[in-house]
Amino acid sequence: MISLSTEIAGLEFRNPILPAAGPIVRNGASLIEIANKGAGGLVAKTVSTEPAEVPRPNMAKIGDGLMNAELWSEIPLEQWVEKEYPKAKEAGLPLIASIGYTAEEIEEIAPQVAEAGVDGLEFSTHYLGHDPSPVVEAVEAAKSVVDLPVFVKLSPHVLDITDFAKSAEDAGADGIVAINTVGPALTIDVNSERPIMGSENGYGWLSGPAIKPIAVRCVADIARAVDIPIFGVGGIKDEQDVAEFLMAGASAVQICTAAITRGTKIFGLIADNLRKFMNARGYNSIEELSGVALRHLPEEPLRTTAKQPEVLTSDCTGCGLCVKHCTFDAVTIVGGKARIDPAKCTGCGLCVSVCPPEALRF
Known part of the structure; x- marks a missing residue:
């Protein structure tokens, strides 16, 4: 019998397909909706010590992907603690709170969200630069004030993503989330001659299928460098994309862009199709699928002789x-x-x- 359940840092997910922190998980009601649509667990939108002042417009469809100038949540931390997290917990799924960004902010926020009953913490390195020291400090700060699994979300723009992952692991992180969006990027409205995004300089961040190969490479590199589990994120639209991340070493995945462009029904749809994919190929569990491609990566020689399909x-x-x-x-x-x-x-x-x-x- 095929099982889609997966265990990560003591959290039991009914399937490996979760939402990524973003506008689709903006409050408790939206988290409940995604749970009802078949997600295996929940990740809430990032919160910080102060609500974000989000520029507008802040999202635009770019091909099959998105450009966004979104920030963290506009909802005050107090409202998340008192209302949104408790509402989301009604779904009965593991709930991960995304928090940011500095060690000082995380040390202040973590105990509050823990008291609200969340099951784990994720924090983003999106704004922390190329030095892993702030990541180490943030992990240590979180672990010093709460007894919850801590997951570190890594940016693809760091100089060596494996160095960041290993530093996070050494500091006590329980897992890695890879990757964040790619950018900054710029799109121009050719009719108005102005940037589409309402942010400073009109810059935004790219997500969707175009970044998936970057994300898969990052997951594979991290999987060979650390012994803690990985959530793969970036451009997932169907069960084959999920399988690709799992084969590259992830234990679960997170989706945002496709849920925006195609609707939140995709969580259950992809889970159902993943089960069919596994059945057709003889996989009985997520554990069997996770990392199966890694054995081909170090030894695979450069192929230069043409082979006809x-x-x-x-x-x-x-x-x-x-x-x-x-x-x-x-x-x-x-x-x-x-x-x-x-x-x-x-x-x-x-x-x-x-x-x-x-x-x-x-």
Whole structure:
């Protein structure tokens, strides 16, 4: 029987698909909604000692992703402690409070959110620069005032993300969350000639599918550097993305952008489809799936000899996407099926990645 449950730092999640801190988890009611839509656990929007003054506009769709100039919660800490966290706890799922940002702020905030009944703490390094010392100080501050699991959310912009992860582990962190959004970035409204974001300089942060390969690489690097569990975050839209993060070494994932662009129903949908994915491939648990790709990373040699993809004619629909994408004119459709010319094929692999029915493989 397939089990989607996963245990991280003593917290039991019914499945490995959680929301990431952001506008979809802005208050207790939204957290309850996401629980009802099938999330395996909950992460609340980041709070700090003072409510944020969020610029507007602060979100824009960029392709399949988002640009955002969001900050931490606009709701006062006192309201989170007295109302929002207790409301979210009614869902009966593990609740992680995201808090920030300095050691001093965390030392002040952590005891208050702990008293509200949260089950773990996550804090972001988004604004802490390239020196891991503030991360160490923040972890030590949290661990000195509460007896809860502490998870450190890492930015992809640090000089060496494994150094940050190891420093956090050495300081007592119970897990890593990787990664935060990418940026700063800039988009211009060509009609008004102005930045789309209402923030200073019009800058924002990019999320969504474009950052997923960066996030997967960071998770794989961290997984080989530390012995504490990892939440993978960045560009997840379906069960295959979840499986990719798990194979790279994550024990669970967090989603925000896809829940904004496609609705919060995706939590249950992805969980159901992940179960089907695992069943089709013979995985019985998240633990079996976690880290299975890592054994291929250190030993995998640089491949320079062209290898022609195999066409699974029984699965090929003759849609022609492989023909359209092949820059070497090596693919044609013959008798309604793809055919590859070995004299022209360079083995680049693009056709394999665009085939909807997965009828091409190496």
